[in-house]
Amino acid sequence: MDKETNSKQIRVKIADVEIRGAAALAPMAGCSDLPFRELCREFSASYTVTEMVSAKGFILGDRKSDELMTLGKNEHPAAIQLFGSEPQIMARAAEKALRFSPDIIDINMGCPATKIIKGMAGSSLMRDTALAGRIVKEVASAVSLPVTVKIRAGWNKDSINAVEMAKVCEQNGAAAICVHGRTKDQMYAPPVNLDVIKAVKESVSVPVIGNGDIETPEDAKRMLEYTGCDLVMVGRGALGRPWIFKIINEYLESGVLIDEPPVKERMGIMLEHIERLCRYKGEYIGMLEARKHAAWYTKSLKGASLYRRELSMVKTFDELKKISERIIEEQT
Numbered sequence: 263m264d265k266e267t268n269s270k271q272i273r274v275k276i277a278d279v280e281i282r283g284a285a286a287l288a289p290m291a292g293c294s295d296l297p298f299r300e301l302c303r304e305f306s307a308s309y310t311v312t313e314m315v316s317a318k319g320f321i322l323g324d325r326k327s328d329e330l331m332t333l334g335k336n337e338h339p340a341a342i343q344l345f346g347s348e349p350q351i352m353a354r355a356a357e358k359a360l361r362f363s364p365d366i367i368d369i370n371m372g373c374p375a376t377k378i379i380k381g382m383a384g385s386s387l388m389r390d391t392a393l394a395g396r397i398v399k400e401v402a403s404a405v406s407l408p409v410t411v412k413i414r415a416g417w418n419k420d421s422i423n424a425v426e427m428a429k430v431c432e433q434n435g436a437a438a439i440c441v442h443g444r445t446k447d448q449m450y451a452p453p454v455n456l457d458v459i460k461a462v463k464e465s466v467s468v469p470v471i472g473n474g475d476i477e478t479p480e481d482a483k484r485m486l487e488y489t490g491c492d493l494v495m496v497g498r499g500a501l502g503r504p505w506i507f508k509i510i511n512e513y514l515e516s517g518v519l520i521d522e523p524p525v526k527e528r529m530g531i532m533l534e535h536i537e538r539l540c541r542y543k544g545e546y547i548g549m550l551e552a553r554k555h556a557a558w559y560t561k562s563l564k565g566a567s568l569y570r571r572e573l574s575m576v577k578t579f580d581e582l583k584k585i586s587e588r589i590i591e592e593q594t
């Protein structure tokens with residue numbers, strides 16, 4: 263599968279940032295690092311978002327932040343995502359993040375993890391729209407880049423307030439709103455609520471990005487058509503399948519449904535991904551992280567659970583290469 267970005271048409275602008283293609287890569291802590299984001303972008307992801315970065319940690323000089331915020335040469339347009347609950351710290355972090363040359367600053371208002379919501383950040387902000395608004399306002403006045411927010415449908419089923427939240431964010435300067443159509447209580451499991459995304463789209467004038475459960479081009483088309491959202495954002499559907507962006511774009515632009523790549527090609531893409539990962543993080547860390555990616559790349563193959571067991575112990579790139587050669591032989 264040819265990696266060249268196939269979407270030339272500008273689909274939407276987030277402030278003055280031109281976005282081509284309909285499907286963006288979602289931020290995923292522990293997964294969407296620079297090598298993966300760059301690969302997705304090469305397969306025509308319309309833009310990428312870093313893993314979430316603690317605004318406070320970054321301001322205090324946490325060394326991990328720099329690695330999380332470094333963007334690839336071929337990645338742009340790209341957003342750096344910050345989380346936090348203190349407007350001024352968020353604004354200072356956004357300003358300091360400019361040294362990594364992002365195109366967009368994104369604010370995490372959807373993370374359901376306990377340690378994040380305990381600090382009143384992530385999806386906790388869904389329960390305090392006034393604070394959410396102050397954060398957007400401070401960040402938007404600290405930087406001249408577009409500031410986007412990523413929200414959920416609400417905190418729980420009794421407080422579905424994405425529309426109110428989106429309006430507050432827009433009034434305070436958000437240039438686009440991404441809605442993950444689930445509540446914080448729903449975490450990642452039940453089907454995504456398209457009606458909430460539709461309601462947000464109907465109530466704000468900035469671009470809306472719909473997110474949740476997009477695994478196929480048909481899923482993307484359905485979300486775009488049903489909700490009227492401007493773009494979709496793909497998370498888990500891209501793990502072990504960075505080519506999904508190309509398949510989605512091709513389907514939306516020409517109606518042609520490209521096949522998933524055959525095993526040999528898939529293994530080739532996996533090796534290219536892991537090689538870049540090892541180059542970026544060193545072979546030791548790279549190969550530890552490669553184990554989960556390799557499991558995703560082989561997930562749909564016959565006998566995947568046996569491969570997963572073997573791949574969960576792989577230590578060197580050469581070893582991975584040998585296993586992938588054997589997988590190709592066994593599967594073809």
Ligand SMILES: Cc1cc2nc3c(=O)[nH]c(=O)nc-3n(C[C@H](O)[C@H](O)[C@H](O)COP(=O)(O)O)c2cc1C
Binds near residue numbers: 312450
């Ligand atoms: C492993 C993992 C890590 C995630 N990390 C983040 C994150 O750092 N920031 C964020 O806003 N959302 C994060 N999310 C949520 C995703 O961006 C996305 O909203 C969610 O997975 C739903 O989309 P999907 O059904 O396409 O996966 C994460 C999700 C997963 C599965």
